Amino acid sequence: MKTSYNGKVARINLTTREVKVEALDMDLATKFVGGRGLGTAMLYNEGIATVEPLSEANKLIYATGPLTGTASPTAGRYMVVTKSPLTGMIASSNSGGIWGAKLKYAGWDALIVEGKASSPVYINIEDEKIEILPADQYAGMLSETVDEELKKVHEKCSVLNIGPAGEHQSLLAAIMNDKDRAAGRSGVGAVMGSKNLKAITVTASRNVIEPHDADKLREAMTDCLAKIKANGVTSGGLPTYGTAVLVNIINNTGSFPTRNWQESYFDKADDTSGETLVEKHLVKNSYCHRCPIGCGRVVNLNGKVVGGPEYEPLWAYGGNCGVNDLNAIDEANFWCNEYGLDAISTPCTIAAAMELYQRGYIKEEECDGVPLVWGSAEAIVTWTKWMGEGKNALAKLMADGSYRLCEHYGHPEYSMSVKKQEMPAYDARGIQGIGITYATSNRGGCHVRGYLISPEILGLPEQLDRTTVEGKAKWAMIFQDLTAVIDSLGLCLFSSFALGAPEYAALLNAGTGTNYTAEELLVLGERIYNIERLFNKAAGMKPEDDRLPKRLIEEPITDGPSKGMTSQIQVTLPQYYEARGWVEAFPTPETLTRLGLEEKY
Amino acid sequence: MIEIRLFATFRENRKKIDYIDSNQVEKALDIVNYYGIDPEDVAICLINGFHSKLTDSIKDGDVVALFPPVGGG
Structure with a gap:
């Protein structure tokens, strides 16, 4: 076939x-x-x-x-x-x-x-x-x-x-x-x-992949392209401002983690926003293969044309390190690409180091002349390069992430991570559902394993109240499962601002000759999510690894629109396990049988 | 006074931050109309950081933030 x-x-x-x-x-x-x-x-x-x-x-x-x-x-x-x-x-x-x-x-x-x-x-x-x-x-x-x-x-x-x-x-x-x-x-x-x-x-000498049914694929593709074109996010917001347009939105909801999540509103956020990036540094958009959206940024960095920062590094080097120097963020992001460093975890680790410095655990003499002070443009650029090079003892420690760094200084609680991976740019105290995604993500702190920001902030596919917990567990599960399918098809998650399970099912069926409905597609995603969880169980994961940092539960947001809020993960996590058919963080035999994974227990 | 914050394409030919006398407006919709923005183009309206409808009332001291459809990750 x-x-x-x-x-x-x-x-x-x-x-x-x-x-x-x-x-x-x-x-x-x-x-x-x-x-x-x-x-x-x-x-x-x-x-x-x-x-x-x-x-x-x-x-x-x-x-x-x-x-x-x-x-x-x-x-x-x-x-x-x-x-x-x-x-x-x-x-x-x-x-x-x-x-x-x-x-x-x-x-x-x-x-x-x-x-x-x-x-x-x-x-x-x-x-x-x-x-x-x-x-x-x-x-x-x-x-x-x-x-x-x-x-x-x-x-x-x-x-x-x-x-x-x-x-x-x-x-x-x-x-x-x-x-x-x-x-x-x-x-x-x-x-x-x-x-x-x-x-x-x-x-490769070829540049096409023949699908199972070319006519059906053409039909599905035409439908998808029309939906992408008609959608304000995929045809307007993303191509015009890139993902960086989120800086101002998230900050204005008071859910923009600032200075290693000690605060959640950055008064200088607009200096690092998508709007400012377009105004001051953007040269052109960049497109991945077969992409009709073009969210990528190409920027002018001191006369050199380079790949520009997305929302995550703009936040992580920006508000999270208290920095409002956009040029320095462009440069630090460039060095992440050049040294091959994660542009989320690297700046988040610098932010954690800045908190350790603020609290006196990291001493000035460890800093090789570039103190880790909040707001320092020099620090974010220099420490990124030093982490990439493994330049000194502190940089080597930092290059292994915030958890190991903070643990070394006796204070792992300052690592804003889940399963030792740094959390991204949305405060789960001000946006309740995304906390479920963070806590239960199989790969640790991550937003693109179930992007509840879409309904909780952007109103897609419908507007949910970001402050409440009701129904969020089920939403998290559906988003996680659909994302698992998109990630497995070979498509970009950003297509999902305009497309849903029926469109993905039509593309897959035309490509491979399957006959999935939208509901069946979500079951595929659920199976994938469960096999990841089984891998983690075999790797030694414990139920307590599905947890958020203590700060999000015990320290209310100090100022801004979400002042006083904490994460209600203790309420949503049991609801989530129930929705998944899991007990103590792992699938029951019944769940595995339902998903055709019975041989795995 | 009401503080108005405009973002993304709403900034084109307009101020980023503006202020309107609270006596001039009752609802967020009045602000949208004041700036000549098509209400259908407003994807997100935040009043003091919380999602609101354009028909919601506003009062002196409120901060109103308006966004067209945008997304990211």
Whole structure:
């Protein structure tokens, strides 16, 4: 049967230098779709949950979705799935650009990279040819440079790489592709570094993926594009201002974590907003492969044209570090890309270090002449570079994230993290539902595993009261499940501002010949969410890992519109477990049977 | 006085922050009309940081923030 899967997986062992071509397990693909879902199921089945994340035994799966590379809108995504060295649990980090689509065009659904090279190497893929080549000459290179150098050797390739942070095995290291796109979270770059793998280049002679039913895909695509065009967010807000437009909205609800979440309203937020970015620094929008939205920013940084910051780094370097110098944020974000660092966790760790400095736990003499004071533009730029380089003892500590940093100083409570991964830019005291997403996210503190900001703040698909808890558990579950499907299809989550389960089902059915309804699609998502949870259970997760930092429960917001509010997670978490069919944070046998996962208990 | 905060495209050819005498307006809708904004273009109206309807009443000292459809993540 013709399908948008290639039906082919490459297993690349860096220890033995053996490359095996395997057939895609279609039963597994049918159950777990692709990308995030399929990658997690493969990793679980290979017994990776119990291995040391930075040991030779861990594996890296680069997984496309069944729609990656098709003509579907936003179909340029791939997922890196591995055991996270930051959280010790499942990592699945998503990225756009064109690398994922090229991997699919080259004929592969996924790569499984295992073992460890004895010296730096890169993998070169040209359609069916896969070779492991020496990378000594690229060791230590920044992302943009390694991208340019590898393109001199493989002219038409797309490059995925780590920067120096990944080589140093910083637990905040990202995997970069196409220079400034990032599979940013959970330390996936450190796993690549631990395997001595600097880059993967892909060249493909094809540039199309034939779907199961081209007419049906065209029909579904036309419908989706019309909805994206008619939607004010995907056709107006996002292309005009990027994700950064959220700075002012979230700040005006008093839910904009400020100075490491000690406050939640930043009086200088507008200096770092999407509106100001457009006015002062924007050169043009950037588009990932097959994207009709174009939320990406290209900015002028002191005369150099570079990838610009999204909402998260604008907040994390901005309000969360008390900084209102937009140029410094552009620069710090640029260094995250160059060193290959997570542009959420890196600035959040700097914010935690600033609080430790404020409270006298970090001493001035540890700061190498650049004190970690609130509002310091010099500090955010310099400490980002130092974390990327592993320059001094404090920078090395910081490069492993805020939890380990704060624990080192005896105060883990100042780490604003869940499962040791830093939380993003929305205060769960002022926005109740997003706290459920944070607490129960399988990959730790994260907003894109169930973006309840959409209904609670943006009013999409309907407006919920951000201050109340009623019904939020169910909303969180539905958003988590739908997101799991989108992440597994190979599409961008931002398409969901305009599209819903019926549209995604139509695209998938046209691509692969399935016949899913919208409801069945959500069950696929629920299965994926549960297999992630089973991976975490096997990895040693405990019920108490589903928790928010004490500050969000015990310290009311001090000022601004949400003054006095705390998270009501103690109310919503039991409701959430009940909705999921989980007891003590894990699925019951009945739930697993209902989801066709009975063999897993 | 009512403090008005305009964002995104609502700032084009308008001030970012403005003030209106509270005697001149009763509802958020009056403010929207005052600035010549099409009410259908208003996706989010915050009164003192809380989501509100354009038909909700406003009083002296309130801060009204208006946004067109926007999103991100």
